Amino acid sequence: MPEIRISHPQTQPEADSTPPQAPTGALVQEHSAIRRHLLGRGNSAVADGVFKALMVLCALSIFAIVALIAWELIQRSQLSWHAFGFKFFYKTYIDPTTGLPSYWDPVNNYFSALPFVYGTLVSSLLSLLLAVPLSIGVAVFLTEMCPGFLRGPLAFLTELLAAIPSIIYGLWAVFVLVPLLREYVNPVLVKTFGWSGFFSDDNPTGLGYFASAVILAVMILPIISSLTREVMTAVPHSQREAVLALGATRWEMIRMGVLRNARIGIVGAVILGLGRALGETMAVTMVIGNTPQISRSLLATGSSMASVIANEFTEAVSDMHLSALIEIGLALFIVTIIVNATARLLVWAVTRGAPATQR
């Protein structure tokens, strides 16, 4: 039985407690007690209007925040935008003394975001590659195979994994994951895949793109898997039953009945994970190595868009340096907004029309 906890509002105590006396002078144009009470209380339209306006204002403030962020970032990045234009994102400079390509030199005052864009793309795409199969596996297990008593705790654990702050992931990565990769994983990768050129053996620290991709994968796994789970539970049961009725095994049922119907939503979940990975700052900053360079090897150190901001902003040497960093932030803002908007639309497309929940 529904138990509704209502605290009784003590709004009209006096009038209602004393029963209204019957009007004595019946024919005189006199309002009844209730009516008089109601009239005396005044009209609540004004209060209602003000309240509603306040709530609308709160809601509109969300738009205002987005606009304000965009405006401030655009204002503060004018300097580097005028100096470098769109070349900021792809130009390669040549260092005159060494003859090597150089991208980011606050001392000589030239800036190119190319290595950071590259670092962000490489680390986040690699992390998707690691995380997507695993998270779909987890989602499949949790929705279709898991015995009931395990489902609650496991879902709780993945939720918890999503709530751990990135600084703690970073701390763990620096002291546990990176030594582990350096001692055991990287030598194996170099030995087996060294011929491809993507895994070269010239970075003894263990920091770099690969380490940051691994920690990013751990961080985005829960996000992707919980959204995938949501999308998969939204697939109507009749689809599953139809496939099973044709004599399919469980895996065939999952593949044909569930995954195929949920694929748009799963793509949305993956893109949402990508958005998280692109903007992730602290954990990446701690393990990527922070060198403004581009290298083919995934085991080399690099730098990402977010990590360069976190690392250099407080020590920026000139206005141009600050402005260049803010322009990187602006690019990050625009990219993540586009990525997130796409993902939300895809997830909504699947979950909106679906029946709310089913056991």
Next chain:
Amino acid sequence: MQWKGIAKKVQKEFQFRTRLRWLVDKSATSLAVLSTILVIVPLAAIFIYLIIKGASSLNVDFFTKIPKPVGESGGGMANAIVGSVTLLAIASLIGVPVGIGGGVFLAEFGRGTKLADAVRFTADVLNGVPSIVMGLAAYALIVVPQHHFSALAGGVALGIMMIPTICRTTEEMLLMVPHSVREAALGLGVPNWRSVLSITVKTASPGIITGCMLAFARVAGETAPLIFTALGNDFWSTSLNEPIAALPLQIWIYAQSPYDDWHRLAWGGSLVLIILIVVAVSLVRFVTSRGVLKGTS
């Protein structure tokens, strides 16, 4: 004669296929189980490591002393804890009222309207904006005009980050309140604003409070927006106009240092943070799954 041969062949083929499908089914199942285990392992590793490392460094000094200069052992993170509390207080002052207001609008006034859809969408997108960008915005908005780093700027950055989360959870909780409750209130002649505040919001308040706690816990662990707003401080500071220390910031600084003693403090700080977060998440789960609201839904 011929028919019999074909029948046998078909039967063999059928048996083979059935076995193959059985095999594929079982291997897919085991892959799913394997990936779940692979996901649980790092979580368990992080937790065990945190507890072992963190518990050994937590003591009374940790909560009462400020950091010692380099080279001296001992010291604690009292100033960082106080700083975090200050920052979170500012953030809640901004984030909680605006977030709840937005949620009330979405659930009570804007149902089904285009504006509500747009607000919901923008809130979700804002939720995905990297925290470092929020820090940049707060820097440009407050630190630049003020010409110095301050606790206020850090608090504002965190407060902005709380708004979308609180807005969406408030909406979800309010939607759980059945219509009959609202109708009963309105039927008694209670003005709409009163019915929303003291009936609907009050009914959903356990959920809304835990939603706020969740946002609180998330924001408590944020480092990126504080690096160039609150900056960090090695000494006591309670002034809103000065740089202030914060737990995650201090963890970051200590983790990068080469000193074992500072690493120890970083682990201790992480343990404190994670306990806060685990408590908040479990509370949310308790309330939303089998808690007070269940009867009304």
